[in-house]
């Protein structure tokens with residue numbers, strides 16, 4: 290069962306920060322009784338699930354992989370967690386991540402890194418690396434992740450599983466510890482596209498507790514999986530297959546595009562002229578929002594408190610509680626928002642964001658989906674890029690623009706390059722998760 294498998298792989302892979310053994314057993318017992326006495330069963334009945342450790346779970350530590358929150362036990366559940374529980378899923382544990390979801394390799398977890406199940410000398414991707422590795426090892430059937438600039442899709446690509454980032458506003462962020470509130474979305478990491486549809490069905494929908502969640506009806510995602518994509522218009526942006534992409538990855542993506550064509554889709558090459566500004570734009574906006582969101586971790590309201598008087602508590606709790614990448618982001622963000630630099634950086638980045646979004650609008654005026662690689666490389670070695678944050682930031686080229694535009698996108702396994710999994714990214718119009726799932730399912 291799931292618990293046995295978790296314990297078997299945890300020492301080597303390190304996907305989990307907490308294992309909810311007691312809670313899972315209790316839930317399983319309750320469920321058994323419920324199923325014995327009634328024919329009603331939730332959509333995810335008895336399915337073992339992982340939950341990223343930046344989603345609040347009542348009575349279970351929620352650390353964001355940070356020392357600062359190492360003892361934090363929320364008194365409430367995130368809306369998505371509440372929805373999993375009421376669909377009868379069993380929460381097996383909290384999955385490892387980069388601290389406060391900042392990173393692409395899971396090396397920024399302040400507890401321990403996660404290793405890629407395909408090759409344990411390599412990173413699983415990030416920041417939802419624990420979720421992706423937990424699904425890839427079969428420790429859980431699915432896991433929730435969060436995606437601010439690629440954190441669901443890129444680890445899914447690196448671990449050979451499926452990862453879906455819904456449209457901004459499709460899924461409630463209530464109880465998700467905020468990184469960059471205008472970009473963050475919760476979504477599923479699964480083994481199959483069908484499973485992704487099941488989980489999205491469960492977690493999507495309007496939530497009064499999240500003012501950015503959208504009051505739009507949730508369609509039947511499962512009935513979208515028809516296997517039929519004849520006549521569908523698929524755009525391939527040339528900037529996503531350019532020089533920065535590993536040739537072995539590009540080859541797999543070109544094969545995938547051929548396969549879509551054989552399935553009856555119409556393929557055309559398009560351009561996203563402002564794509565080259567996406568990484569720079571994101572690395573102003575995301576740290577700016579993070580610097581503001583993380584101000585609440587002052588040693589008073591949450592987590593570990595160090596120091597004697599008030600200023601001392603702020604300084605020591607934050608100096609000792611946050612890791613180096615989080616501090617780097619807070620400094621970058623504070624700088625970009627400071628008076629005198631605000632117009633030059635923050636306002637400029639907001640304008641660039643609009644241009645990037647317009648690039649997508651133009652393409653979607655006459656295409657159904659956009660496809661390309663999820664990441665420019667396959668999983669790299671642990672330690673290979675950690676001392677060079679800029680290179681790691683640049684690797685987010687293919688995922689970041691989708692968050693800036695608020696669009697839905699999925700990463701599905703697209704064969705191997707250099708013996709490691711490649712992810713095909715399928716991007717849709719806002720709230721067109723059905724189309725994204727349909728194409729992914731037909732391709733898979």
Ligand code: GLN
Nearest residue numbers: 390392393437438439440
């Ligand atoms: N890798 C990106 C970053 O470091 C994206 C992270 C995310 O989506 N949470 O910010």
